[in-house]
Amino acid sequence: MGGRSGAVRLTPEVFREIVPAARPRLPGADAVLPYLRRMDEARSYSNFxxxxxxxxxxxxxxxxxGTRIVTCVNATQVLTLTLQALDLPADSFVIVPSYTFVATAHAVIAAGLKPWFVDVDIDDWMLQPDTVRAGLAAAPGPVSAVIPVAAFGAMPDLDGWKALRRDTGLAVILDGAAAFDQARQSDIPVVVSLHATKVLGIGEGGFLATGDEDLAARVRQLTTFGFRGSRAAQIVATNAKLSEYAGAVGLAALDNWDSDRLQYLRTSRLMRAAMTYLPEVRFQAGWGVDWVTSVCSVRLPDGTTDHVEQTLAAADIGTRRWWDQGCHTNTAFAGYPCDALPATERLGQSVIGLPFAIDMDERQISRISGALVTALAGL
Incomplete structure (x- = not known):
């Protein structure tokens, strides 16, 4: 057994750290513990x-x-129940961007409605009120609502959507799943996610923010067996309440939000600085400067994402196509109508999620930018 001839030489490369596409961080146990103790003292564990x-x-x-908040087990359920609470005509169409996470379309279908997939703006990646106005005449059937989506946390033109609602009578709900940092207005009902991957995460959860007291009450009723003022089920509903455990994590997360937001800003700006000499890598407008979110989605030259993805994977750097090629490409939605989607198709081949986390360090960021230099130089 003597000798070293069979030993494997371990180079530094063997120990190269994998940089994951996402590494969420929720409040630590010490931050949540005081709230858990309060819960135990109260002997109250659920039911608001x-x-x-x-x-x-x-x-x-x-x-x-005047804003009302209705929490729920997740943002998809909030969106579904909000659509149901609006009492829209069954089987009517809801206009949604194809360039969104599949949850948007799932919620529409679960509410007994049909998604109509429409294209987004190539520059800000979001559905535009003018696109909806122009397309209504060619609608595949009766349209009752529209769901603009806050792309990866960027806030759309809310005034434009208010004007569209006023002029057309369509219900408008903002899917602001990733927009916790920017969501401040509730005249247009907004649904926000509290998933672990979001900037304010509790594990699973979501909430509706609305200035419409009646809408909030109807959604609340739908989350709690149809109860409203009594224990008699007045409408067909479900059980979608958050527990006190979720409330404990949420309070701890809010306690630390100001500090966490500063850390997200710091990491975002380090990412921006690292890409200074990579003009091919384009960030969303205001990302990491005016607003924060939990992902770093960038646009690369059209058609390059496959190559970049493979090059970064070879360097043990994870990436994610958060919205892939658009909802319309998913088998689950194959039977639903869609417009021509040239911008969505271009974004599907050019937008990629780079690794991003609240506590990402300069060494990891340097590896990412170096790998991008290599990938883009090979085009």
């Missing part, structure tokens, strides 16, 4: 106990006066 009530109140403080 003091922690969840406090969490909803603190969320409401982030919005304009």
């Amino acid at each position: 106990g003091p922690l969840l009530t406090a969490f909803e109140a603190r969320l409401a403080e982030r919005f304009e006066t």
